[in-house]
Amino acid sequence: MATVHQEESIALLKAHGLSVTGGRKDILVIFLSRKGALAHADIEKKLGARYDRVTIYRTLQSFVDKGLIHSIPTNDNSIRYALCKDECASGHHHDHHVHFVCKRCDNTYCLDSVATPSIKLPKGYSINQVEMVVSGQCPSCQ
Amino acid sequence: MATVHQEESIALLKAHGLSVTGGRKDILVIFLSRKGALAHADIEKKLGARYDRVTIYRTLQSFVDKGLIHSIPTNDNSIRYALCKDECASGHHHDHHVHFVCKRCDNTYCLDSVATPSIKLPKGYSINQVEMVVSGQCPSCQ
DNA sequence: GTTGTCTTGCAACCATGTTGCTTTTTTGTA
């Protein structure tokens, strides 16, 4: 399992034009082996003291820049990231997204399969992007 | 105009069971005289050095607790607040909200008039609350 | 292998937010 993610992460890095380094592999493996979204702090915890805090920030930033992951709006003051699905990675716009935050386990899931419904705004507003944050209880917490 | 907001803010504070103090009045007047959502930093800037930073934090927190304002999820890492409309204040749940962030002027508007469309999630998810963050250009920036 | 480029680690810094404690202001009541 771990080996699979290891190889997958190397492939993903190369495919996105990023050099393959220990830190990037390890961080990407964490994303691959966990479905929920992650904040910087989560990653730092999982990695232990293996990498510098700054390295993790810069790695996440490079992943966002290259379209490997995307950031999720939250109500608290920390940025969360989730893996982009293939459609995102292959250059599609991030013009809509549905995220689910479980109030019990506090995990965040990126529901790519769910289409954002269309919405009518008052006159004068033009829409670029729609983000939906749904909260409630996830299947494992019912 | 300023006097009107002044009086309105006193009434609002009393109605929500908050003691009327200089800081709370001033902060509430800022919210009343500005339609967009505000972050702590915005308020601090508008107030000058009149109040301690901590006082502003605690004031905002008490407003949230009493249902005078609500926080808005953002993609950067700062919490924004907007005034609750009457319906919120009078005890209704904050179970849905549509916010609009203008990419040009960076203002955030709380579009109370817009209903959040219904959404179908995969099996097993139960919904408590839906937040929508729409970004694009606001009427004044078209 | 060697060279140039990209990444890492370190130190220092800034912004945002919180906590504990003391002093001051409000509020309700006598």
Add this chain to the structure above:
DNA sequence: TACAAAAAAGCAACATGGTTGCAAGACAAC
């Protein structure tokens, strides 16, 4: 109006989240 209890403000210190500059190390391509 004065007074006591309760609440809020100010101050200091701390915690967390995130950024920048620079030197040293790792990677990639030839």
